[in-house]
Amino acid sequence: MLTIRPRQREDTPSIVALYSAQEAELPLQTLEHYEAEHPLEDSEASGEQWVAVYNGERVGYSSFHPAWWTEDPTAYSLELRVAERYGRHGVGTHLYEQTLSRLWSRGATRLLCWVRDDAVAGRSFAKKLGWRETGQTIQDYRLFTPDVSLEEFANTEARLTQSGISIVTLAEAEHWGEPFLFRLHSLCVNIEEASSDERSYASFLSWKAEALQGIGATPQTCWIAVEAGLPVGVTFLKRVGLEEAENDYTGVAPTHRGRGIATVLKGKAIAWAQKAGVRWLHTSSEVGNNPMIAINTRLGYRPGAVRREIECKINSLKS
Numbered sequence: 001m002l003t004i005r006p007r008q009r010e011d012t013p014s015i016v017a018l019y020s021a022q023e024a025e026l027p028l029q030t031l032e033h034y035e036a037e038h039p040l041e042d043s044e045a046s047g048e049q050w051v052a053v054y055n056g057e058r059v060g061y062s063s064f065h066p067a068w069w070t071e072d073p074t075a076y077s078l079e080l081r082v083a084e085r086y087g088r089h090g091v092g093t094h095l096y097e098q099t100l101s102r103l104w105s106r107g108a109t110r111l112l113c114w115v116r117d118d119a120v121a122g123r124s125f126a127k128k129l130g131w132r133e134t135g136q137t138i139q140d141y142r143l144f145t146p147d148v149s150l151e152e153f154a155n156t157e158a159r160l161t162q163s164g165i166s167i168v169t170l171a172e173a174e175h176w177g178e179p180f181l182f183r184l185h186s187l188c189v190n191i192e193e194a195s196s197d198e199r200s201y202a203s204f205l206s207w208k209a210e211a212l213q214g215i216g217a218t219p220q221t222c223w224i225a226v227e228a229g230l231p232v233g234v235t236f237l238k239r240v241g242l243e244e245a246e247n248d249y250t251g252v253a254p255t256h257r258g259r260g261i262a263t264v265l266k267g268k269a270i271a272w273a274q275k276a277g278v279r280w281l282h283t284s285s286e287v288g289n290n291p292m293i294a295i296n297t298r299l300g301y302r303p304g305a306v307r308r309e310i311e312c313k314i315n316s317l318k319s
């Protein structure tokens, strides 16, 4: 018998085990990290998780949360997984239907999801349910930090310093206050021209909560390139487990590209990881973003899975 029910705390080990079985190359999730990222207390800002139990065994889960980076309050990001040995028993479909009914009741109009290029079942599942590709494709990369020598980048940093660009951590920049953070936000998120002040501020708050105060983020692991008191480049590192961290986002102002800023910022993150005993760094790049891929490759990152973003407009499925 199949039951779909809200996640309980006791489900966490099974969820993490299923995730690890399907994503062996991604950061190893600890139970503590999962619990911190998926609090059970329900709130509008947080998401929900649902668990599929088949004959008493936990065999799948779904998870959704607001896709805050889209600046659309009705957009949600979805993850759905079923254990391979229970594949094609209809578990995924039931789990999806239950999840969808929760999303409807929250007023969701658009769902986003990443599906691996090599996930035959996942792609066919999504296609059958009317999802379509958005055209965005990313590739995972990971780096074994003990193998990296950063000596050759010292000259680039010296050159930047000479040209008036210094690298500071967010902890060192905090005294510049909120106006500095607004600039940092603009550097990270492409705010639409038509975006209202209210929407931009909402986007700023979500960004601050995720990028600066999210699980694993610290002011000491955010490096910023500063020129004349203004941020011109940034990279964030989020610790995931004891030995792993994610180099989440790296961006350089269009006016300052091609000068080695991103390489030096990412080098800072690697140097910190080496000191802290963080052996693996994970990142992802948009396929076709050749400058970023070249930087990652030069630093020693090795490519992993390719993922495609897919989306579904909920209203189109209602009829």
Ligand SMILES: CC(C)(COP(=O)(O)OP(=O)(O)OC[C@H]1O[C@@H](n2cnc3c(N)ncnc32)[C@H](O)[C@@H]1OP(=O)(O)O)[C@@H](O)C(=O)NCCC(=O)NCCS
Residues within 6 Å of the ligand: 022, 078, 079, 080, 081, 082, 083, 086, 087, 088, 089, 090, 091, 092, 093, 094, 113, 114, 115, 116, 119, 120, 121, 122, 123, 124, 125, 126, 128
């Ligand atoms: C995708 C996934 C959730 C499907 O779960 P499931 O319980 O096997 O799904 P269902 O039994 O309800 O199958 C529904 C449809 O999905 C497709 N599908 C499922 N498994 C498939 C497979 N091995 N090969 C091809 N198509 C498959 C079929 O279209 C199927 O309908 P059909 O059996 O009538 O042809 C599961 O395979 C999975 O966890 N994959 C890895 C994670 C992933 O890619 N998730 C989706 C994006 S978040």
